[in-house]
Amino acid sequence: MSPKKYETEAIVLDYLPSGHYGDGMPSYKRVPIAQLLGTNFFSLLEVVPKEELSTYDRVFIGKGDRAKISHVKRRVHYNELTSYAKSELEEILKVVVTEQEERFVRFFNNARPISIRSHQLELLPGIGKKLMKELLAEREKKPFESFHDIQERVGSVPDPVHMLVKRILAELNEEDRYKVFVR
Numbered sequence: 378m379s380p381k382k383y384e385t386e387a388i389v390l391d392y393l394p395s396g397h398y399g400d401g402m403p404s405y406k407r408v409p410i411a412q413l414l415g416t417n418f419f420s421l422l423e424v425v426p427k428e429e430l431s432t433y434d435r436v437f438i439g440k441g442d443r444a445k446i447s448h449v450k451r452r453v454h455y456n457e458l459t460s461y462a463k464s465e466l467e468e469i470l471k472v473v474v475t476e477q478e479e480r481f482v483r484f485f486n487n488a489r490p491i492s493i494r495s496h497q498l499e500l501l502p503g504i505g506k507k508l509m510k511e512l513l514a515e516r517e518k519k520p521f522e523s524f525h526d527i528q529e530r531v532g533s534v535p536d537p538v539h540m541l542v543k544r545i546l547a548e549l550n551e552e553d554r555y556k557v558f559v560r
Contacts, residue, residue: 382417382418383439383440384415384416384417384418384420384422384438384439385417385437385438385439386415386416386417386435386436386437386438386439387413387414387415387416387420387422387424387435387436387438388413388414388416388433388434388435388436388469388472388473389411389412389413389430389431389432389433389434389435389436390411390412390413390414390421390432390458390459390461390462390465390466390469391411391412391432391458391459391461391462391465392409392410392411392426392429392430392431392432393409393410393411393412393459394409394429395407395409396408396409396410397410408425409425409426409429410423410424410425410426410450411423411424411425411426411430411436411446412424412453412458412459412462413436413438414466414469414470414473415438416473416477418559418560419470419473419545419548419549419558419559419560420452420559420560421452421453421454421455421457421458421549422438422449422450422451422452422453423449423450423451423452423453423457424436424438424446424447424448424449424450425446425447425448425450426445426446426447427443427444427445427446427447428445430445432461432465433465433469433472454551455549455550455551466546466549467542467546470542470545470546471538471542474538474541474542474545475538478523478524481524481537481541482521482522482523482524482526482527484497484541484557484558485498485512485516485521485527485537486516486520486521491555496509496513497557498512498513500544500553500555500557501540501541501543501544502535502540502543502544502547503534503535503540504534504540508531508533508534511531511533511534512527512531512534515530515531524536524537524538541558544557544558545558545559
């Protein structure tokens with residue numbers, strides 16, 4: 378059995394200096410809370426910070442000495458995020474996907490069939506059978522090198538970053554039984 382893999386870095390979606398308002402605790406017992414998005418597995422987490430945080434702050438949440446985070450309180454579902462965290466999520470996902478371009482281009486190069494009738498590429502919004510076949514034909518000639526390369530070689534492909542962000546949001550919302558990027 379392989380060792381469990383955990384998030385090591387996350388980005389702050391929202392910081393609640395007085396904790397959750399609707400948690401039923403008296404205000405003097407509430408602790409500050411931050412809602413985060415993990416950058417490896419796109420885990421949605423709630424943490425207790427050691428200091429004040431701002432949206433888009435990057436924090437270390439792995440094993441060992443954490444400078445800004447006291448402890449990870451729990452995993453949260455998309456519907457448990459604050460409305461502010463939900464409003465920032467798409468922009469933060471764009472940042473993560475763009476920064477990890479190599480990882481996501483590798484997905485385009487290595488995506489494989491799910492079943493006889495469907496393919497992982499078809500899980501991306503905007504990709505149907507025809508576009509999937511074009512992508513597969515192009516990657517057979519030569520692996521894709523960047524998002525720009527994908528769009529250059531397969532002209533009808535929508536913006537890859539946008540497609541990936543929409544797919545990750547759908548997985549976080551649990552709109553689909555298939556999980557490609559979210560654990």
